[in-house]
Amino acid sequence: MVDNVTIHCSECGVLIRTDEKTSFIFESLDYDCSEKYLISQCPSCFSVLFGRKTLTLDEVERQFVWKTVAERLWPDPLLSEVPSEIPAKARQDIIEAKKCFSYEIYSAAAVLCGKALERLVKEKAGNHTIARGLQELKTNQIIDQRLFDWGDALRKERNIGAHASDEEVTKDDARDIIDFTIAIFDYVYRLSTKYEDYMARKNKNI
Numbered sequence: 001m002v003d004n005v006t007i008h009c010s011e012c013g014v015l016i017r018t019d020e021k022t023s024f025i026f027e028s029l030d031y032d033c034s035e036k037y038l039i040s041q042c043p044s045c046f047s048v049l050f051g052r053k054t055l056t057l058d059e060v061e062r063q064f065v066w067k068t069v070a071e072r073l074w075p076d077p078l079l080s081e082v083p084s085e086i087p088a089k090a091r092q093d094i095i096e097a098k099k100c101f102s103y104e105i106y107s108a109a110a111v112l113c114g115k116a117l118e119r120l121v122k123e124k125a126g127n128h129t130i131a132r133g134l135q136e137l138k139t140n141q142i143i144d145q146r147l148f149d150w151g152d153a154l155r156k157e158r159n160i161g162a163h164a165s166d167e168e169v170t171k172d173d174a175r176d177i178i179d180f181t182i183a184i185f186d187y188v189y190r191l192s193t194k195y196e197d198y199m200a201r202k203n204k205n206i
């Protein structure tokens with residue numbers, strides 16, 4: 001039997017519904033953690049899409065079934081661009097934001113990025129609003145001028161830190177906010193860690 005799949009086409013930028021061309025099931029020892037990897041093709045632009053489905057409990061049938069919606073792993077994977085050096089809770093917010101983006105829930109994506117940014121501000125600059133926090137981060141040289149300008153422009157023009165009831169968040173808004181959120185986390189956590197590691201090694205060799 002050929003299963004259906006709903007997956008986000010990166011080329012068309014929308015969710016598409018199509019057939020699974022082929023699939024492989026990874027059976028976990030914890031049955032409900034099993035995963036199904038699948039290949040499908042967008043019926044509109046013919047792009048090949050590689051995705052993963054997880055199991056969900058069907059309350060009526062009282063058994064586990066594969067979710068219809070698959071997470072896209074290729075091209076442009078949703079999760080691998082979120083560096084592992086980012087603190088777990090913020091990383092989870094960003095991953096969820098990317099998932100919301102792929103399911104076309106742009107306002108939720110913006111809210112989740114705002115949440116992640118608030119965590120960053122709180123940890124690195126204290127209890128401030130995002131606006132004040134970005135200023136503090138720049139003053140303390142935790143971020144550079146470009147990141148500050150980028151964040152400040154987005155904050156003023158778009159919806160960083162927006163609440164769900166605020167004005168509509170467009171697809172472009174959401175993409176910009178996600179890009180910025182990943183960039184600032186990457187800079188603050190990954191780049192600085194790599195730099196500190198390098199300096200520590202260098203000093204040891206002197």
Ligand SMILES: [Zn+2]
Nearest residue numbers: 009012042045
């Ligand atoms: Zn397509």
